[in-house]
Amino acid sequence: MSVSGFELPLPSPFDFQQCLKYMARSPIECLYTADSEGVNRLLRVGTSQRLIRLSCRNNNAMQIQLLRGDALAIREQEELARYIRDWFDLDRDLEPFMQLSKGDPFLWPLAESFYGLRVVGIPDLFEALCWAIVGQQVNLTFAYKLKQRLTEQYGEAAEWEGGTYRLFPTPERFANVTIDQLCSLQLTRNKARTIIEVASCMTNGDLRREELLTLPDPESVDKRLTAIKGIGPWTAQYVRMRCLGDQTALPIGDVGLQNAVKQMLGLDRKPTPRELRDLFEQWPGWESYITFYLWRTLY
Structure with a gap:
């Protein structure tokens, strides 16, 4: 059985318009396109790329529509639903x-x-860490530019109706990337080094979101993350907030x-x-x- 769309029930209170206003805060956001009625985003579901649109006719249910590609298998629908619940913190009372x-x-x-x-999250740990790293000690506009450069240089993309939709790069993509190559995007050497180190830890399986979620307390998460050179308390707290739902x-x-x-x-x-x-x-x-x-x- 497969589907081209489904609905997710929404908790109360929930206001999709408030979430969309937050998501539209930068005109150079490169990972999704938000308008007054919904958001389009390319996501990696299993081993496939899925371009979806989220909308709400009311705040009781969210409609998820597949815009391109084959219909979703049930396991893909379940994976996508988990991502969206984390993205919009839908399991929070x-x-x-x-x-x-x-x-x-x-x-x-x-x-x-x-x-x-809702706290609009970043469910992908590598994306959340990179976003926090590039945002260290720079203004928000420049942080968005750095994220855009990383995504365009190393991420995958898909075309639909004249638009280009992008995926944030996977940690594996940085296996042979050098510090100098990242510095050419205007990252500092320290930030470039930290991104490469984080990518290596995640590729090797030494750092996983699932593992962080099983740690007994927030202090353990902070200790685990700040053990990586270049990740300080602010970055750890930010990732706990935006990625781990803490x-x-x-x-x-x-x-x-x-x-x-x-x-x-x-x-x-x-x-x-x-x-x-x-x-x-x-x-x-x-x-x-x-x-x-x-x-x-x-x-």
Whole structure:
């Protein structure tokens, strides 16, 4: 049995429009195309490339339509559904967060402004790590340019109706790539070295998302990731948040987070790491969502 499309039930609250607004934040995003009604993306499902479109006629169910290629086998549909649930954090119950926010002078404006927004994830570990690495100490626009160059140089692509859709490169693709070759894309030598090291660890099976998800606590994940030269606490926290679905991840050194809190509290300076930790101690278990919503206030 095979299908060319299927539906996924959606949790409440969920607002696809809020997610699409976040996904449309950069005009040079290279891994998907978001418009006012949905998003098109090329994904690797099993050993095949699948170009899909996601849309929501309402916020009760998400429609997944296959745009090109053979119909989906049931196992492919299941793999794709798992990816989408991780991508939009659909297995998360947000009601406790909404209850926590009510009456809170800091949280409620965030929860009200971005009601139904989910942490839009990066389920692929290599993509998540590379995105965090290229984003270290550069502005968001330049980070998108670096991701675009990596993807165009080393990723696969497919054509459909005059458009080009791209896959982020696999770690295996970097087996024979040199630091100088990555530096030619305007990556620093340290970032190039770290990407090659991460690619090697993943190709060898020494680093896997499945393994990280089985570790007993967040500290173990941080220790595992920061053992790789070039990956610091910020990168580890970011990957825990965007790839591993860890709600306690708090990228305390993130400049965007610091600026958003400064703006929200009307401070004349950025909060210190200690002040940020003290602030977030009020809301244990929701650090990632609060961070994600704070980031949205900057756009």
